[in-house]
Amino acid sequence: MERKSINFGYAIVQDRQIDFDANKHEICRAVAVAEPTLNLCISCGTCAATCSAGLFTDFSLRKVILLLKRGETEGLLKEVSKCMLCGKCQLVCPRNVSTRNLVIQISKALINGKP
């Protein structure tokens, strides 16, 4: 979206509500069963900072996990398919989340509706 005003590098984000009624939580629950370390994530973003794929595109595992936890799973499969599974995020994660398996389990859960 082009803005006519001077661009200071900031954007105004629309105020939004998380709609728990509309969102799917069973996907997140299924992933947490398949890879329990999902629950350890504190969304610090270290994974996204080191990400090899993040260098070329706006892929961010932090964002994926946040959306998953909110249940906003639409378009998430396309997003998560950008991961190269290289494992850098797993090595830097301060909470020892098994990020590689997490990515696989998110994909599986989204494809099958359950893992």
Added chain:
Amino acid sequence: MTFDLFVIPFFGGLLFMIIVLFLKYSRWIAMMDASDRVKAGMAFFSASLPVTIREIFWESLLHRRMFKKNPLLGFMHMSFALGWLLLILMGNLESRIYSGGHINPPYYPIFLKFFIHDKRVLPFEIFTLPGFFRFTMDLLLLFVLSGLGLALFKRARSKWFGLKRTTRHNSFDKWAIISLWLIFPLRLLAESFTAGIYQGGGFLTNSLGHIFAAFLPLKYLVYPSWWAYSSMLGIFFITLPWSRFMHIPTEIVLIFLRNAGIEQGKYPGSFSQIELRACPRCGVCIDVCQMNEAGLTGSSAVYLIRSLREKQAGVFLHSNCMMCGRCLEACPVGIDTLGLRVGARGVDNRQIEADFTYLAKQPVPATKADVVYFAGCMGHLTPGVKNAMIKIFERAGIDFNFLDEDGSICCGRPLKLAGMQTAASKLITENTKAILGTKAKILVTSCPICYKIFNTDYNLNGMQVMHHSVYIDTLVKEGKIVLEPAAFRAVYHDPCELGRGSGIYEQPRNVLKQIAEVADVAQDRENSLCCGGSIGDLAMSAVQRNIIRDGALSILCESNPDMLVTACPLCKKTLDTGNGLIVKDIAEIVADRMTVSIKQTVSRSLAGQMSV
């Protein structure tokens, strides 16, 4: 008399087994790619046939690799395999004495002592033809029975056989093994009872027959004992195609196909089906597996293979593995355990698709140099390694191109190990484009994971791929860098992907020896331990990884070295626990200990004179 009803269980079982084996093998041959079938057909007439026969003799009969593992274990397997085969062959020859040289029905040699009571020969007469055979047959039976004794003893004291842990067998295998174990004692009883009544046994059966005759009503026991012997053979043959003993015929087929140049290919293909059945479940792979230390005892190669064969493998089985290759190294049958596991993962993850269209925007490097350097993802996580390499390139005066200076695309090996071959191929295509775009002659990489897949899956038009340890070794040998020794003692840790994975053991050691005193490690080279950081595993927790790392560290640091040196950024990162032990990559040590070489000094001073 050349027939009796009691031979039916044996003969029926044998026929049943032959028919089942024929059907199974036919199906696998039909499943093969046409090109593989041609290769297999050609192998009957090519130079690989003598190699195959030799290998079958050494491995399937003598069990040489088992002997290397443990002499008792080797003898146990050899006595069953070689002993039984010789019993069959010698029995066949012996039976021809009594049939005027004709070939007899298959059951006749097996039960010869029931049909023929040769009273002409005395018990210990061994220099006549019948006497020789009688003596040999008893000796061979004793040979097999000694193996049986060892097998029973192994149940109680497996450590004597070099096995801390043995395979936990399922009930079907237990039935199969009981029938196998009973075959030979029953044969001994049947032949002894017969000899006790009719004479005509060898040194063993005749003596036992006399003893039994003293207190047993042999005339009532002799016929049932032949029935029991025949029935046990029948049970064994009927259970064989579905039990672990399917490895007996299948290992021979596997050796033949492997020597014919046929590869595992796509899973589940016919080659992998044959591999699954060639596993004897000996359990040699269990002890070498470091997953045991972390309490993950159920996912060893033997259990994965059994579950795959029985189509029951779950995620736990195939994902809990670091792909370090220790089981592959230990397997006496040479089954590609890693390939099977990757195959199983591939089936499990087949629906997952990857989308790497964003990579197309990647710039192709413009500058031209003979050497291109690829640090890899892990190289970027441990910048000390890539900085050291840059320093080395510059000191050696090498014109190089840093392909992934601004961060790399993954090489594809992690995806491949997760069974996602299609996704990996997309990365391989992109990387190949970038690498070939540099028009370099040598590709140097710091990461053994990248190195492995560059060699196995990339087509780089003859560009030489070198791991940085090998490249440094070459630079040192060419005198382009000169190393200054220092007074410290180091141990070298072989990274799995570089050592077992790619066969590079000596070059990093050569380099390290020029700088430091290198102490021995109890488990090194092919037996090197995995650091626990492997990207091959998908399921382990960080705690379990740390247990494995600590186990490896305790072996590596037995000699209390000043420094732990490795050649893999991931191993370095994993092994560096911050407990005071210095952990460095070979490139970092070299970068620290480089001096200006004489050649360089001369050329520089010459350049100085010119400018004056």
